[in-house]
Amino acid sequence: MSAAFADVLRGEWLKQRRTWTAWMVVACACFTPSIVLAMRLLRYRGLPALHAAPDYWERLWHAAWESSAIFFLPMGAVLATSLVVQVEFRNQAWKLVHVLPARPWTLYFAKLAVVASMIALFVAAFCLATWMTAAIPALLVPGVDLPSAPIPWSMVARDGLGYFVGALPIVALQYAVALRFANVMVPVGMGFMLWVGTLGMLGTGWGSLSPYAATMVQYIASDAGGRMPPPLFEPHAQALAYFACFVAVGYALFAGARNKG
DSSP states (O other), rough: OOOOOHHHHHHHHHHHTTSSSHHHHHHHEEEEHHHHHHHHHHTTHHHHHHOOOOOOHHHHHHHHHHHHHIHHHHHHHHHHHHHHHHHHTTOOOOOHTSSSSSSSSHHHHHHHHHHHHHHHHHHHHHHHHHHHHHHHHHSTTTTOOSSSSOOOOOHHHHHHHHHHHHHHHHHHHHHHHHHSSSTTTHHHHHHHHHHHHHHTTTTTTTTGSSTTHHHHHHHHHHOOOOOOOOOOOOOEEEEEEEHHHHHHHHHHHHHSSSSOO
């Protein structure tokens, strides 16, 4: 009898509980909000006026996403994907995985779902850390209250979903590569080089075509002072198209591989 997808997915999650992958993702998500918080605590005298600004949340949200959208989210996706797959290589467990009473698509998509959940964890942890950037000064600094402006939930949901979708092609491509190489440095090195190449080409009209560009393009497009040519295609539609293509190719390579370990 073939194992149900939910059972295989549960097993994949149990494997990740013994690794530091989720903690690494949370650390990447919280890094920039932590820096913003530290700088504001150092300049605490200006916090009352800052927290009273009507556009407080928009400015904080934009400042917090700057390095996260450009660096931490793409590279976090590269590292998380490689580490999730590396569990099997490190424990020499691929042959055990393939003897499970489960079809190849079940094995492939269960692990892919775990990787995608790491990106969702990044976005959720980032949102919480950004809110804490406002809440912690209100608790620690006398005379500082929580921001008077309401949280723009529609902006948070729209941008959060956009960054999640923008990271999906990175996940799919890194996943396909990581499944082919036992050495974790191969997918990590490839991902880093593609990220650097994408960053270097953003000033041209072709940079937006990179599967690693969507999160960068989304952030720069939201920056009034951003300087880059308009993307050739809608970034999120392009990201979903890349994701579908990379998943299909990756699954074909996984299912057709002769070496199962």
